[in-house]
Amino acid sequence: MYHLRVAETTGRRLRADAEHNTALILVAAEKVLADDPSASLERIGEAAGLTRATVHRRFSSRSALLEALTEQLNQRYLTALEQARADLGRPLVAFRRLTDVVFELKASHRFAMELSDEQHGCQSGLSPEVAAGLEQVFACMREAGEITATGADWCRHVYLAVLHQVHQLPEDAPDLVACGSSRADLVVRTVVGALGGVPRRP
Amino acid sequence: MYHLRVAETTGRRLRADAEHNTALILVAAEKVLADDPSASLERIGEAAGLTRATVHRRFSSRSALLEALTEQLNQRYLTALEQARADLGRPLVAFRRLTDVVFELKASHRFAMELSDEQHGCQSGLSPEVAAGLEQVFACMREAGEITATGADWCRHVYLAVLHQVHQLPEDAPDLVACGSSRADLVVRTVVGALGGVPRRP
DNA sequence: AACAGATGCGACAGCCATGTATCATTTACG
DNA sequence: CGTAAATGATACATGGCTGTCGCATCTGTT
Known part of the structure; x- marks a missing residue:
């Protein structure tokens, strides 16, 4: 699925919890954006139980997140x-x-x-x-x-x-x-x- | 049509050129927003051959402009x-x-x-x-x-x-x-x- | 011609989202 | 257990759009 390099330039694979969190982010993004397509990354992270910073760590930019979706x-x-x-x-x-x-x-x-x-x-x-x-x-x-x-x-x-x-x-x-x-x-x-x-x- | 008080709180009617310009703004807004729904009021004014300030004078806010449309x-x-x-x-x-x-x-x-x-x-x-x-x-x-x-x-x-x-x-x-x-x-x-x-x- | 109205120009403040960076802390994994 | 990775928290810089002024300058109207 997203085992390798979601937003990473290095070829290293993500740790298990990190990978789990990217999944959480995708789910949260879908839920939040369905309600308000222009919702901020902050709200998405919040809905995923994470911080905006983490969202940026997994997805280099907003558009990268949309691409993943x-x-x-x-x-x-x-x-x-x-x-x-x-x-x-x-x-x-x-x-x-x-x-x-x-x-x-x-x-x-x-x-x-x-x-x-x-x-x-x-x-x-x-x-x-x-x-x-x-x-x-x-x-x-x-x-x-x-x-x-x-x-x-x-x-x-x-x-x-x-x-x-x-x-x-x-x-x-x-x-x-x-x-x-x-x-x-x-x-x-x-x-x-x-x-x-x-x-x-x- | 829009003879009276487009964005005015007073009951005075607009001067002829002003009324003409509000029409220009509406046309320009339709053209620009059709291409990019999140275009700024600046670009709309520019397309109408006017200034952003004038757009604000005719329509008190962005949403007021959308309502008019x-x-x-x-x-x-x-x-x-x-x-x-x-x-x-x-x-x-x-x-x-x-x-x-x-x-x-x-x-x-x-x-x-x-x-x-x-x-x-x-x-x-x-x-x-x-x-x-x-x-x-x-x-x-x-x-x-x-x-x-x-x-x-x-x-x-x-x-x-x-x-x-x-x-x-x-x-x-x-x-x-x-x-x-x-x-x-x-x-x-x-x-x-x-x-x-x-x-x-x- | 005189006056009120309309516009252009520029400036300012406020707001919010994005993206980056640092540091301390916790957690996974070998 | 020890190390590397991941996260939270926080701060900072940036940029864009919005809405509001004030002022000088045209322009319609009477």
Whole structure:
């Protein structure tokens, strides 16, 4: 994971407690920044039970910390994609599985997800591997006739946008209840509808 | 519009040139902040051909300026909604018309739109009148059987999210070209698909 | 023309975040 | 146990943005 040189220029590895603390910092950063994206390193350290100085020792700068957060997110994404790849034969099932896991990511990595979304331009901050993995899922759905949209970026963006909206939908939203209160179900149906409705010409 | 007391506590009205300058500031603020949401008032003034001091004279604080920006956006929204209300009898036409105008808003008021979106919680920063106007459009579409989603917030959020994604789609995106390169068309079809696909139970 | 209003310029104070450094103390690890 | 590493505490320098003055100088308005 982060065994080697998080913010160190030397090749020495960190002591066990130090490594544990970097993990604490990442967790705290996610929690605090999700609430206030411009929170200071001081507040992050405090939330981790550490000092601002220590945060600086583990992460050479604020941006280094943010980088670490998105890298962490990309790792979890890859794990989720591997799970989905298992049943790529049934694209809708794979998509549903994927959405389930990504939803947990949204809950635990809200800030990092928005961070990689906000990345300027149309290039999301996602690693190329993750983007490719998502594209594969959508490609299978298209081949299976479940959707008709062809652009990989378009599919991914709509997916993430819908996911975001569903995430912050209140528990008792009528359209959520209509789906058996399963957020993942609502995402799947909405995305499939959005990406499948494109080519119908009136 | 802003004839009276933009940042003044006195009831006196502004001189003509001063009023013109507040307009310049608003335009410049939109342009600069769209590029960098955390740009300083100095840069905004510079973009308006004015001094930071003058910006402070017209808008008592940074947040006052942001408020003015969202208020301006809400005004334009209302105008767009009035145009759409014209042909509420044909909901899809009304929706299409609305989207056309809102798309121009997205181009000229990118920052303000994202600002009112980011507003914490599920309450967007839109004025109640605008929210109600949008709800009316979606309600008509639902009654006409074009969509099946029932939640007003849900419809609005999906609409704005899709709009945002389509807005930053490159000119040559395949799914855009498939719609005759009309962004508004792509929005309409995607949203209708997204909101209409909800209740289909597999 | 005269006056009030608006602006530019410069200066000042306050605030807060970042990044660096030092030193004493505690803790992990061989 | 002894050493090296990690941390807490504290201080310092830096830089940026904000908000507020005062003053000289144009410019609109009547």
